[in-house]
C-alpha cells in the first residue's frame with residue numbers, strides 16, 4: 001500500500017477508536033461514520049479472525065445470518081481479501097435459516113450464495129446449508145446432527161464449559177424488535193437449553209417457519225459480532241447495550257452474552273443514536 005494511503009488509514013483508525021468505546025460486559029462497540037467504513041472494518045475483522053483461527057486450528061468455522069449483514073460483508077470479495085484470505089479453510093454455517101427451498105427469494109442460503117459465496121473460492125462441500133426438503137423440525141434435527149459430526153472431527157471446536165459447538169465466529173443482524181438469528185422476543189425458544197439447533201413455526205416476521213441456533217450455542221462461540229445499521233434499530237441497540245435495568249433483560253439481543261468469547265457490535269451512527277454514551281456524541 002502507498003505510504004499516503006497507509007497514513008490516511010491510520011488516521012481513520014485513530015478517529016474510529018476515539019469514537020468507539022470499549023464497552024464493559026456488553027462487549028466492544030465499534031461505531032462507524034458510514035456504511036462504507038463499517039463494511040471495511042467488518043471485512044478486516046473477519047479476515048483477522050480467519051487468519052488467527054486457521055493459524056490455531058487449521059480451519060475457520062463461521063456462521064452467517066440473513067438480512068443486510070450479507071451485503072455489508074461484500075468487501076471480502078474484493079482486494080486485498082480475495083487474495084489474502086485462506087478460503088479453502090473456511091466452513092460456512094447459518095445461525096438461522098428460513099425453511100423454504102434453497103432457490104426461494106426468502107432463503108438466507110440463496111442471499112449469501114448470490115451475494116457472497118459465489119464470488120469467493122470456497123470449497124462447495126464446506127458450505128453447510130440446511131436440508132430444504134424437510135419439515136422445520138426435521139431440518140433443525142438434521143442440522144444439529146451435521147454439526148455434531150463436524151464437532152467430532154473438530155472442524156467445529158467444542159466449548160470446554162457447555163459441551164456446545166464453539167464456532168470461531170457467529171455473525172448476527174438484529175431486527176428493530178431486538179431479535180437475533182430467529183430468536184424473537186417473548187418466544188419460548190429463548191429458554192431452550194438442551195438443543196443446539198431448534199425450530200419455530202410462528203415467526204413474528206415472515207416467513208413463519210425457521211430453524212435457529214439456540215442461545216447456548218451463540219454464547220459458546222469464540223467470537224460473536226452483531227451488525228446493526230439504521231435508526232429503526234436505535235431503541236433496541238440502547239436496550240441491548242446500555243444499563244437500562246431489568247426491562248431490557250428479555251430482549252433477545254441482550255441475551256447474547258458469550259461466556260468466554262468476545263462480543264463486538266458493529267454500528268453506524270443512526271443505530272447508535274440512542275446509546276447513553278457521551279463518547280458517541282459529536
Ligand SMILES: O=C(O)[C@H](O)[C@@H](O)[C@H](O)[C@H](O)COP(=O)(O)O
Pocket residue numbers: 065066067068069096098108172173174175176179180181182205206229
Ligand atoms: O431471517 C430474517 O428474517 C432475517 O434474516 C433477520 O433475522 C435479519 O437478520 C434481521 O431482521 C436484521 O435484518 P436487517 O439487517 O436487514 O435489518
